Amino acid sequence: MLLIAQWSMGQNIDNLFAEFSNVPNVENVKLNKFLMTVIKPFMSGMDIPGLKGTDSVQVLDLSSCSSNIKDDFTKKVKTLKDEGYETLVRSNENGENVRVLVKIKNEEICELVVISTGNDSSLVKIKGKFKKSDIAKLTDK
Numbered sequence: 001m002l003l004i005a006q007w008s009m010g011q012n013i014d015n016l017f018a019e020f021s022n023v024p025n026v027e028n029v030k031l032n033k034f035l036m037t038v039i040k041p042f043m044s045g046m047d048i049p050g051l052k053g054t055d056s057v058q059v060l061d062l063s064s065c066s067s068n069i070k071d072d073f074t075k076k077v078k079t080l081k082d083e084g085y086e087t088l089v090r091s092n093e094n095g096e097n098v099r100v101l102v103k104i105k106n107e108e109i110c111e112l113v114v115i116s117t118g119n120d121s122s123l124v125k126i127k128g129k130f131k132k133s134d135i136a137k138l139t140d141k
Contacts, residue, residue, distance in 0.1 A: 011080045013113055016123055019076070020060055023069055027061040054128040062121035074117040085113065096120065 011019075021028040062073055074097075085101035092098075096118035103111035109132060114124040 011076045013080070013082075013123075013125060016073075016076060016080070017058060017060060017125070020062065020069075020073060020123070023062075023065065025062075025064045025066070025069075027059070027064070029057075029059045029061075031057045053130050054126060056125075056127045058125045060123040062123075063119065065121070070117070070119070070121045073121050077115055077117055080115070085111075088112075094118075 017028075020026055062070055065073075082101055085103050087099060088102050089098070089100040096116065099113075099115045101113040101115070102109045103113075109130040110127065112124075112126045112130065114122070116122045
């Protein structure tokens, strides 16, 4: 019964990070709020929209993994339950699929998730407080 309950729930963003973070050849980087506070003064000269509002960044890079692991990641992404998120961008070019999801709270974007499947499979989650205009500037770059 427990297995059926887990299967019906599908994957969520945090489950994907938990499941793939310890897989061989996966690069897992997490910059928490404290570290972001420490590095922001050193990045003040860089023109990166929204950097000031960033609380944390977590990245899973699967580009060095075997095709079996990438295929498994792609299957899990297809069952992703993205409730609470809005799709900002969806792209499918040359076998590379990219989805950009945002979570909005009080008219501000509080979370940005980029999911890429294909040869350069990756998962990026950025938490903070961002204006929609900052995201538009960032996507233009």
